[in-house]
Amino acid sequence: MKKLTQIIWRCVGFPGTAIVVFLAAFTWLAIGCSTAGNSASTASGKGGAQLWGENCQRCHNTRSPSTYNDAQWEVAMMHMRVRANLTPEEHKAILEFLQSAH
Amino acid sequence: MRTLFPVLLTLLLLGSTGIYAQENKPPSEDYVSRAEYDKLKSEHEAMKEELEGLKTTVRQMANGTVPAPAEGPSTTTKALDGKQVVTEATPQSDLDALHKEVDTLKSEIKGVVPGTTKFLLAGYGTAGFTARSGEDPFFDASFNAIFLWKLTDRLLFEGELEFEFEDGNTTTNLEIAQASYLLNDYMTIGVGRFLNPMDYFVERQHMNWVNKFPDKPLAVYDGLLPESELGAQLRGVIPIGPTKLEYAAFVANAPGLITTPGDFSTLGMLDFDNLANAGGHVAVGGHVGFIPIPELEVGYGIQRSTVGPRDQAVEAILQSVDFNYVRDSTLLKGLINFRAQWVWSHVGHFIYDPDGGQGFGPFEFNNNRNGGYVQLAYRPTGFGNIIKNFEPVVRYDRLNQLHTPVGFDEQRWSFGLDYWLTSSTVIKAAYELDNKNAGARDQDAFMLQVAVGF
Numbered sequence A: 001m002k003k004l005t006q007i008i009w010r011c012v013g014f015p016g017t018a019i020v021v022f023l024a025a026f027t028w029l030a031i032g033c034s035t036a037g038n039s040a041s042t043a044s045g046k047g048g049a050q051l052w053g054e055n056c057q058r059c060h061n062t063r064s065p066s067t068y069n070d071a072q073w074e075v076a077m078m079h080m081r082v083r084a085n086l087t088p089e090e091h092k093a094i095l096e097f098l099q100s101a102h
Numbered sequence B: 001m002r003t004l005f006p007v008l009l010t011l012l013l014l015g016s017t018g019i020y021a022q023e024n025k026p027p028s029e030d031y032v033s034r035a036e037y038d039k040l041k042s043e044h045e046a047m048k049e050e051l052e053g054l055k056t057t058v059r060q061m062a063n064g065t066v067p068a069p070a071e072g073p074s075t076t077t078k079a080l081d082g083k084q085v086v087t088e089a090t091p092q093s094d095l096d097a098l099h100k101e102v103d104t105l106k107s108e109i110k111g112v113v114p115g116t117t118k119f120l121l122a123g124y125g126t127a128g129f130t131a132r133s134g135e136d137p138f139f140d141a142s143f144n145a146i147f148l149w150k151l152t153d154r155l156l157f158e159g160e161l162e163f164e165f166e167d168g169n170t171t172t173n174l175e176i177a178q179a180s181y182l183l184n185d186y187m188t189i190g191v192g193r194f195l196n197p198m199d200y201f202v203e204r205q206h207m208n209w210v211n212k213f214p215d216k217p218l219a220v221y222d223g224l225l226p227e228s229e230l231g232a233q234l235r236g237v238i239p240i241g242p243t244k245l246e247y248a249a250f251v252a253n254a255p256g257l258i259t260t261p262g263d264f265s266t267l268g269m270l271d272f273d274n275l276a277n278a279g280g281h282v283a284v285g286g287h288v289g290f291i292p293i294p295e296l297e298v299g300y301g302i303q304r305s306t307v308g309p310r311d312q313a314v315e316a317i318l319q320s321v322d323f324n325y326v327r328d329s330t331l332l333k334g335l336i337n338f339r340a341q342w343v344w345s346h347v348g349h350f351i352y353d354p355d356g357g358q359g360f361g362p363f364e365f366n367n368n369r370n371g372g373y374v375q376l377a378y379r380p381t382g383f384g385n386i387i388k389n390f391e392p393v394v395r396y397d398r399l400n401q402l403h404t405p406v407g408f409d410e411q412r413w414s415f416g417l418d419y420w421l422t423s424s425t426v427i428k429a430a431y432e433l434d435n436k437n438a439g440a441r442d443q444d445a446f447m448l449q450v451a452v453g454f
Helices: A002-035 A048-057 A070-083 A088-101 B004-023 B034-063 B092-112 B200-205
Strands: B076-080 B083-087 B118-132 B138-150 B155-166 B169-184 B187-195 B228-240 B243-253 B282-291 B296-307 B314-329 B334-352 B363-379 B390-400 B410-422 B425-436 B445-453
Touching (some): A048 B314, A070 A088, A070 B118, A070 B138, A070 B155, A070 B169, A088 B034, B200 B314, B200 B334, B282 B314
Antiparallel strands (some): B076 B083, B118 B138, B138 B155, B155 B169, B169 B187, B187 B228, B228 B243, B243 B282, B314 B334, B390 B410, B425 B445
């Protein structure tokens, strides 16, 4: 273990080690939550329209729901989930809103 | 290999644990939307009505009220609202033609019904004009096509091609080629070429229909940080009560170190187009962003690697802090958009041209540079039709590199006015006041640009 720690330290230094430790801790936390069947997210109680405004507007103008069809919004929202780090609840609520509003 | 081993081991562990988690938790996208529910319900109602009609007809046929249909040309009788209606028989040839038409339609529909893969072509295009003091004015244009494939509910592939004019030629760049897999609700792994996660402007703001100026700020774009990384990343979000913590971590090819420059001012800079990973180094980095309220995000990013020849490798550390505040203010009757980012680049002490063969050495120094921008925009969305489409914007950006071979610092004040034709189509006009020290020439500029996102 000590040898492994030394190898990691030599390779990636303090910033890299900090990131690895952070990710390891977070992975443990996330896996724990997932396997327990509990969601670590909170129910914000916000509707899809509100989440659409809050999350999209932080980076760019909100696009009209009529911009894409239902299938296209599915793809666009998955892209945004990855790029903008949306939670699954936000992803679902915003997609439902966009598909129902056009 | 010694450098790669712990990084690959970590990724392997994280990937395998994520897959384990996925098997224990169903995908969160398995749901039926309201629109789908309503559609199914209406189809169900129609089928019920049709079934009732058929039942009525069968009952009438059993009672002898309506004769059973006969094959071949004949006269048939239909019951409508309790009345007997006599209709002419349909000739067999017409029925055959109808069947043929139905078969053709079935075949055509089958040809256009989408498979399990869903695809979206998005992107943006620009056309612009720049008049910069000391240079010939010019028009330019560019086009970025973004290809998105949703292969499953967990797997996405995205590719971006950029077409632009450069030195009199049309160039094509592969900006993104990344496969992303949702390991679980809070972790996504991506492999390939992806936008640099530690640079907020590059990842979220550089697209021309998003960026509010015709040009990009100093230092944060095409400056001190790479625009993209070639490797693997792990990213996601952790909801903490009403707040959120975003994270991203990556391993990638390390940048190269420019030791034999064509232009002396680039000596000691990092070559971010080190696609072949000359030197064999690995870069490790990440970004953490905190969103305490929906309007605000603050973040910190870092990338660390060794660069240069294997036997003389030195450390390179890139850091970035970002601040983004966007609020729709009822008091100011409009949308406030405030962004700031500052970055630092450090390349360790290196002896360039040690034997004097290139004519300037030996020359040794630490290459430390920094810079960033602050930008404020206001869009009066609470006002009338025309006014609400305007958006004045001001930006200050700076790049400090006086004590490097570049030999001067640069700062700029930029004033712009945007007019939004749609939510993703904008006309921008800007004037830039440039100021360099150490005797370098200032280059004020006037710029126009039309950007379309689609």
